[in-house]
Amino acid sequence: MHEISLIDEMILASKPLLEIAKNREPDYGEKCGIAYNMHSFYYGIEKILLLLLISEDKLTVDESKWHKTILAKSFEKTDSRDPIFRDELREPLKDYLNFRHVSRNSYGSVLVWDKMKHLVLSLETTYELVKSDLMFFIEKHSI
Numbered sequence: 001m002h003e004i005s006l007i008d009e010m011i012l013a014s015k016p017l018l019e020i021a022k023n024r025e026p027d028y029g030e031k032c033g034i035a036y037n038m039h040s041f042y043y044g045i046e047k048i049l050l051l052l053l054i055s056e057d058k059l060t061v062d063e064s065k066w067h068k069t070i071l072a073k074s075f076e077k078t079d080s081r082d083p084i085f086r087d088e089l090r091e092p093l094k095d096y097l098n099f100r101h102v103s104r105n106s107y108g109s110v111l112v113w114d115k116m117k118h119l120v121l122s123l124e125t126t127y128e129l130v131k132s133d134l135m136f137f138i139e140k141h142s143i
Contacts, residue, residue, distance in 0.1 A: 001138060003051070004131060007044040010037060011127055021120045025113045032108040034120055035099075041123065042100040045093070048134060049074050049084070055143060056081050071097055081141065085133045092126050095119055 014037040020026055026034060049070045053059040057078060063069065071093055074084040085093070099119055103111070137143075 001048065001134070001143075003044050003048045004134060007041060007127065007131075010040050010044070011124060018120065018123065021117070028108065031111045031113065031116075035103040035108065035111055035116065038096065038116070038119060038123065039100050039103050041127065042093075042096040045096075045130060046070065052084060052137065052143065056141065067097060067101075082137075084137045085130070089126070089129055089133065092122065093130070096126070
């Protein structure tokens, strides 16, 4: 799936910033760059979920809380499919969704390192689990 390769590229390109974050608190510009990459990460996941849920569940999205709806549906088993994600990803992905909302609707000067640090440091590990679940789902459903 093309979207997965785009997330792969983004993660690879963001490695220098992620390395900085492992060693010290990023400065303003670095935090803004990291926030943009985390926003892109979750945006890509949402885009994939939309494609899968529209295809598998005939989902229509016309409500104001569709971001939360598609995330919740990705953990549900239906008559025609198993959940897309393992349950242990529920809370981390909710955290990335919430961060996406904050970073998209505020200025870089309001980014608080202590509130985003755990997301930054777990980005690569979380993505490996997300990618594994997505690939399994896609292969199982021949999408």
